[in-house]
Amino acid sequence: MSNVDNAFVGDLIYVCGFGLGGLAFALALFVVVHLLAARKTRNYGNKTGQFVECGMDPIGDAWIRYSVVYYLYALVFVAFAVDVLYLIPVALVYGRQFVIRDLLEMLIFVGILSLVLVYAWKKEIFTWDLKKIAPK
Secondary structure (H helix, E strand, O other): OOHHHHHHHHHHHHHHHHHHHHHHHHHHHHHHHHHHOOOOOHHHHOOOOOOOOOOOOOOOOOOOOOOHHHHHHHHHHHHHHHHHHHHHHHHHHOOOOOHHHHHHHHHHHHHHHHHHHHHHHHOOOOOOOOOOOOOO
16 A cells, blocks of 8 residues: 555545544433433322422423514524624634635625624514514
């Protein structure tokens, strides 16, 4: 085997080891949760149909309809989380070679996200109108 083949095999072993380590970590979390999970729940109070054990009786039904605004808030949050995922690596290598190009790319990206936020604000997407429910 040549020197290039040895380097390839070494890199392949490294990648496989890293993947197996990640898989072992994920499976270890399931094992820890299984070992630490509560064994006796609400069986003593005849409340086995309840999924949450906070000590208080639930009020109403868990299956309610959420407003569309809730999902729009979630989408805006995801958009800005992805923004951070893009900007952190760019900021880490900023200033090494193409300073003006990197700055322009960041400004364009943040500008487009800001325009989306301004558009949503102008369309009054972020106003949360509570609907009054008539008592039964």
